Amino acid sequence: MTNKESHIVFIGIGGIGMSALARHFLHRAVPVFGFDRTRTPLTEALEKEGAIVCYNDDVNAYPGWSADETTVIYTPAIAASHPWRLFFETFQPIKRAEALGLVTKGHKTLAVAGTHGKTSTSAILTHLLTESGLDPTAFIGGILSASGTNYRLGKSPWMIVEADEFDRSFLHLHPTAAAITTADADHLDIYADETDLTNTFAAFIQQVDGPT
Known part of the structure; x- marks a missing residue:
């Protein structure tokens, strides 16, 4: 790192x-x-x-x-x-957000953003890539029921992370691909208004190196 x-x-x-x-x-x-x-x-x-x-x-x-x-x-x-x-x-x-950006740098990172659904979507992605033999490393915002942990160590270049919009944390990420589950008005103590939040999601999309 x-x-x-x-x-x-x-x-x-x-x-x-x-x-x-x-x-x-x-x-x-x-x-x-x-x-x-x-x-x-x-x-x-x-x-x-x-x-x-x-x-x-x-x-x-x-x-x-x-x-x-x-x-x-x-x-x-x-x-x-x-x-x-x-x-x-x-x-x-x-x-932590900056550290996660440094850890994922140079990897094939799949980032899941959104005001709701990040953890469940990240868990599903982790399961799918694992079962497909891609052996990802995953940082999950909850405890996976199958493994009892919030982290999976893989040996491949693939990484799965939750891209948190709180405090604009996800702007430290430059993922290979990204998904945005939802973009409801949230964290308005951090963002000036819903437009500010939407614009920040748009800025995150611009940092994706591959498809969104």
């Missing part, structure tokens, strides 16, 4: 999207440290998979990896004033 991929830190590791990214690196034997406010079955699963997870604000729990060998990924759900966000300010942290 970057030249600082020796270690990865997730601030807000327990989120459904953040945990899928964490699993991506854990499956590649990259050391992962994360913070989250609450212990959940998802964070406990990550710990069993090898992640170090801290549930309090004591930054002394950090393993001490240096800034030049560590990528810090955060979710805006953790305020910029939070002790862990402040602690990693000098590490040049990046948002």
